Amino acid sequence: MNIESLRNYCLSKAGAAESFPFGEETLVFKVGDKIFLLAGLSNPISFNAKCTPAWALELREKYAAVQPGYHMNKKHWNTVFYNQNLPNSLLTELIDHSYSLVFNSLPQKIQQQIHATISK
Template sequence: MHIEELRDYCISKAAVTEETPFGPDTLVFKLMGKVFLLVGLDQVDELRFNVKCDPEYAIELREKHEHTVIPGYHMNKKHWNTVYANRQLADKELYKLVDHSYALILASLPKALRDTIPAS
């Protein structure tokens, strides 16, 4: 997986915006203003990104894929993972982690906001 593929996947999701609120080197994807993925734009050799994760599932992933999934770098380590692409997980599995993060944010939105987002 390359950063362009990750970006294309994220922005293809309903109601997603991309921003650089932390400076020009970090691309942030949001759903209705809430962050679901962060990725450094300077990553050429080793792509990694941060995604939100259910706390129990986060622990399971870290134990099962210790060289690929680690506690979120500069994030709340209970709710965020840093995931390395092109290691133990196939792209299909990486996209599932992006989907999981997006779904957590979607579920956290008030119903009135959720109802305005087209089904993916």
């Protein structure tokens, strides 16, 4: 996965939007104004994704390329160095998981608005 495929995959999520609120080196993806992924554009290429605490620890123990979230709550966020031979299926699973956690934490009204926009 490269940065363009990561970007396209994140933007394919319902209600996803991108911005650069922290400067041009960090691409941020949000749903309902809440961050679900931050992608660092400088080397080494990485992204921060939200994760359940138990799975975050399991991933960190299993993969050297998954570390506690840089500049984030380390209990709930991982930094993933995705150019280090992690399978694309795992990368997309981590993105999906992060998106789901954030989407499901949104107020019901916002979730319904997002669903309504994709139903059109």
